[in-house]
Each structure stands twice: as C-alpha cells, then as structure tokens.
Amino acid sequence: MKRILSFLAAGALALGLIGCSGDLHDDEYKVIDLSNGAIPGDFDSPATWDNTTPWSSIDAANNTYTFNFKSKSDCSGTVEFKIVTVNGEWNVDGYTEVDIPVDSADAVKMPMKTGGEMAGAGNAKITGCKASTNYTMTVVANPDTSISVKVESAGAGAVPADPVPY
Numbered sequence: 001m002k003r004i005l006s007f008l009a010a011g012a013l014a015l016g017l018i019g020c021s022g023d024l025h026d027d028e029y030k031v032i033d034l035s036n037g038a039i040p041g042d043f044d045s046p047a048t049w050d051n052t053t054p055w056s057s058i059d060a061a062n063n064t065y066t067f068n069f070k071s072k073s074d075c076s077g078t079v080e081f082k083i084v085t086v087n088g089e090w091n092v093d094g095y096t097e098v099d100i101p102v103d104s105a106d107a108v109k110m111p112m113k114t115g116g117e118m119a120g121a122g123n124a125k126i127t128g129c130k131a132s133t134n135y136t137m138t139v140v141a142n143p144d145t146s147i148s149v150k151v152e153s154a155g156a157g158a159v160p161a162d163p164v165p166y
Helices: 002-018 115-121
Strands: 058-059 064-070 076-081 099-101 108-110 124-127 135-139 147-155
Touching: 099 147, 115 147
Parallel strands: 099 124
Antiparallel strands: 058 064, 064 135, 076 124, 108 147, 135 147
16 A cells, blocks of 8 residues: 555656756746846937946836937938947847838837847837937837837927936
8 A cells, every 4th residue: 555655656656857947938028127237229319339327217116218319310211220238338238120111100119138249239220300300219128028219309499318337
C-alpha cells in the first residue's frame, strides 16, 4: 500500500512539473517607464540628436509623456527621432523605425526594440511637418511594452514649453 501511495504521489508531482514551464511570461505585459528616458531627434528646438533631451512633461500615473519641439527652417516634411529608455544612452531598449503622420486622428503603435536591435536600427519619422513649426508629441506606454504616439501641430505662433529638468 505504501508503494502504491508513493508511486501516486511521485506521479502527481511529475505531472505538476510537466505542466509548468517556470516562465510566467510577465515580460509580455509590462508597461515601460520612460520617465528616465530621452527623445533625441532632428529638431530645431530643443537640441538636435542629443540623447539626453528630456520629456516636456511626464504623467507617470497615466503612463503619458509629452514632448514639445520646433521643426527646422529647412524641414523637408520629415523629422526623424528615436525614443530611448535610458537618458544618455544609445544602445538601450527603445522605439524607432515607424512613420507617424502629423495631425492624424489615430495614434501610431510602436513596438519596443531591445538594446541590440536599437544599435543598428534606423530612425522613426514624423511625416507631414512644415518648416519652423511647433509640434506636440504625446506618447502613451501600453501594457504590452509598446507605445502609442501622436503628433499634433501647435502652429507657427505657439511656443513650446521648456523641458522639465530631471
């Protein structure tokens, strides 16, 4: 009787181990915090391609970030940029290689790239820009590690807010 119970207990344990891979897939459902990140790009203001350029505003409770910028006077309709998750670093997880039309009704979803992928990645592009015009980019971090990005024109007369130093 003891052998039968021991055999059944061992079988139950084996089935329990077979059913669990040990990987609960938590990484697939993680909102990425961009508070300590940066947004380098081909902007007239703030500085061009500075990987320490901070967000204009951060609403961490709603995973929402805004970035105010002005396009260059020789802008040919496209502004290129990247979003990095660590301020001052280039080869870290981030977002790039997606086209975002200005004043689109819908936000564009950008999947996250790993640091290794970012090292050789091209740039994201804001399309439909006008020269010497102010824009606001709104970024919302999603639970699947992606972000949703929308760019709206603020007009030539509007002045973007100064970035908040962190």
